[in-house]
Amino acid sequence: xxxxxxxxxxxxIxxxxxxxxxxIxxxxxxxxxxIxxxxxxxxxxxxxxxxxxxxxxxxxxxxxxxxxxxxxxxFEHSVLFYNNIEERMKNRISWIxxxxxxxxxxxxxxxxxxxxxxxxxxxxxxxxxxxxxIIWEFMKENKEExxxxxxxxQASDFFDQYSEYIESLLNNLKEFKKIExxxxxxxxxxxxxxxxxxxxxxxxLIEQGSQPLEKFYIDYIE
Numbered sequence: 001x002x003x004x005x006x007x008x009x010x011x012x013i014x015x016x017x018x019x020x021x022x023x024i025x026x027x028x029x030x031x032x033x034x035i036x037x038x039x040x041x042x043x044x045x046x047x048x049x050x051x052x053x054x055x056x057x058x059x060x061x062x063x064x065x066x067x068x069x070x071x072x073x074x075f076e077h078s079v080l081f082y083n084n085i086e087e088r089m090k091n092r093i094s095w096i097x098x099x100x101x102x103x104x105x106x107x108x109x110x111x112x113x114x115x116x117x118x119x120x121x122x123x124x125x126x127x128x129x130x131x132x133x134i135i136w137e138f139m140k141e142n143k144e145e146x147x148x149x150x151x152x153x154q155a156s157d158f159f160d161q162y163s164e165y166i167e168s169l170l171n172n173l174k175e176f177k178k179i180e181x182x183x184x185x186x187x188x189x190x191x192x193x194x195x196x197x198x199x200x201x202x203x204x205l206i207e208q209g210s211q212p213l214e215k216f217y218i219d220y221i222e
Contacts, residue, residue, distance in 0.1 A: 075100045115151050122155035131170065138169055141200040165205050172199045175213040190217045 039050050066082045077100065081089055116139060123132040139146055149158055159166070176196055179187045194217060198204050208216045 072097070075104070112147060112151055119150060119155050119158055122159065126159065134170065134173065135166055138166065138200050141197075142202045145202050165202065168205050168208065169199060172205075172208075172213045179214065179217075186218065187214075190214070193217075 037052050039052060041048050041050070067080055068082060068086075069078055069080055071078045075097070077096075079089070079093060119139070120132060120136055123135050127135065139150065146162075149161065153161065173196070176199060179190055182188075199213075211219070
């Protein structure tokens with residue numbers, strides 16, 4: 001055993017860093033510019049292609065005191081580099097960052113779905129399946145506005161917070177159905193100007209406030 005050398009193979013198939021310890025020198029080798037070389041052989045009358053991956057460690061080795069570390073708080077990952085290779089590593093590091101970002105987005109999306117399903121299960125036990133379908137559409141329509149509360153609030157707290165909007169939506173749907181079935185001229189005009197899908201929007205419910213639906217529509221027309 002002479003001195004300690006640290007060889008780091010930067011795997012760009014994934015975002016992992018594989019660290020191998022060897023006892024030869026005090027240099028650090030950062031392997032990141034891999035070259036793929038295919039070799040073709042005939043095996044039992046069939047051509048078989050094998051890809052071999054090479055790198056040039058002699059071009060990527062540097063004294064340990066020249067190594068720098070850059071840490072990403074967003075992804076909690078670090079990268080090792082030195083001045084001569086920093087610029088050449090940027091594209092690959094950017095690719096890894098995008099991959100980590102997409103992985104994070106997928107994880108958050110799945111967590112949101114899981115939390116939403118818990119809210120749906122709670123709604124089914126409290127309101128029944130028919131009303132739950134309406135609530136589910138309300139949640140999907142207002143996903144952007146509700147995301148934080150869907151993710152962070154307990155189911156009971158979530159429905160306590162939005163019970164007023166849900167109740168208003170249910171009343172609106174009943175009233176809108178009566179408007180659709182009416183032959184009155186004003187109600188026919190309302191049908192031409194407004195759609196049932198608008199009733200699910202938070203912005204609509206907030207603007208409507210406590211007004212009955214038909215009165216709100218008539219005031220809108222006037």
